[in-house]
Amino acid sequence: MTNSLSITLDRTSPVPLYFQVAQQIEAMIDAGTLPAGHRLDNEIQLADQMGLSRPTMRQAIQHLVDKGLLVRKRGVGTQVVHSMVKRSVELSSLYDDLALASKRPTTTVLNMARVPAEDDVAVALRVPPGTEVVHLQRLRCAQGEPLAIMHNWLPDGLTDLTVERLEQRGLYEMLRAAAVHMRVANQRIGARAATLAEAKLLHERRGAPLLTMSRTTYDDNGRAVEYGSHVYRATLYTFEIALVER
Amino acid sequence: MTNSLSITLDRTSPVPLYFQVAQQIEAMIDAGTLPAGHRLDNEIQLADQMGLSRPTMRQAIQHLVDKGLLVRKRGVGTQVVHSMVKRSVELSSLYDDLALASKRPTTTVLNMARVPAEDDVAVALRVPPGTEVVHLQRLRCAQGEPLAIMHNWLPDGLTDLTVERLEQRGLYEMLRAAAVHMRVANQRIGARAATLAEAKLLHERRGAPLLTMSRTTYDDNGRAVEYGSHVYRATLYTFEIALVER
């Protein structure tokens, strides 16, 4: 039961020790080496086994608790969560998600232009109405089938967008490459019926149910760096969210 | 700029010190005493001001960073997040959410029975197919308008459900009162068209877009304690989610 974890630490690495530990434990959970319900040794023993202090070991465990992979109970111990919880929705883009799931995502840029901000966009980006912003409209496909229509608005001058790179990399990767540090986002998920134009693009019938998601993303200065308003084919896409009570 | 926070600590209280600090800072942010963008003193000064150690002060700040209220940058400092981010989706029920928003929620129990678990329910609750489980069907209204049809399945013997209390309190409050410690949940949000029966109950037309949410909730032993499959009127309900990059 109290399996001594085989974890190797590299103290010369710039990667924090607690993170090295967390990553390797996560890998073992994914691989099934640590099955659901498995009880870990107590923090002090674990720390001793790896030659770490208890706070560092705690930090590693806490990281995985926050991720929803482990559960701690005072007086009892730490257990691997008994569920195949999907990774929680993270600050990632649809492109990243699809690429990870190896769904062969492709993107077509339908529109890219500088436009004056409409009221809703201006509110979301916290700029005066009418300010010039960059507007993007893209069609995202997975495995050849159209999946989503994506509208994005960005403050002007944030980064140089090119059609080629957008189609090859996705918006979020471009922003990250431009040293934009996205920190918090506010998502709203809803549903509505497809308009005729949307239906044509998505190979659906008019009135077909679509999943809608609008999101405003802020960087670490609190500046809004992106506002997106997307629709997804409900038959092909769902959002998965893991919730952890702390 | 570097405003000395007026925070009172009660060291005799069972409430952890870091939590007392976090709560009071949060209250000041909500009240506007700490406006968006305000820079806090550095951790060491704050800790000194309150007579705390730096780790405790850090824990308080970290708590608020996780909640998306503060942002830290190494070499720079800690700032109040510059956005009116809604509180993130938490392990709460629709009833709680509505009650909080004072939307006068009402519930009608349409069905309550012990039934053998169908395959999908059995998988979600991790019981053998055919096991007796409690099934609930409820209609949730807000301000007199029908809002959602909710199907729930619970393992048998978890708690004594009564129609009256379900209609007055909501399922989650009953579970909490029965000492069920809900810890993690797995949500899936999608959309589909309303069936005829659903349309009638919800005062919508057949084929109208509905928001769907299915959720499995686990307690701190990893046992599945509830599986729910709900549909919401897309015109009346959306999910709000706040994401914080750590």
Added chain:
DNA sequence: GACATCAGAATGTCCTGACAAAGTCTTGAC
């Protein structure tokens, strides 16, 4: 046999101390 009490085990909280890394700003050289 059922229930209360107590010891043990594990995490939760809090402390002090130290060094590393990253960002900002000033200083200085060219």
Added chain:
DNA sequence: GTCAAGACTTTGTCAGGACATTCTGATGTC
């Protein structure tokens, strides 16, 4: 005037220790 190097500030990481709180299980009593 511009750019780079270095000082300074601030958070990030890590160590080791102490006591509190909570849960489990065993012990003992009625």
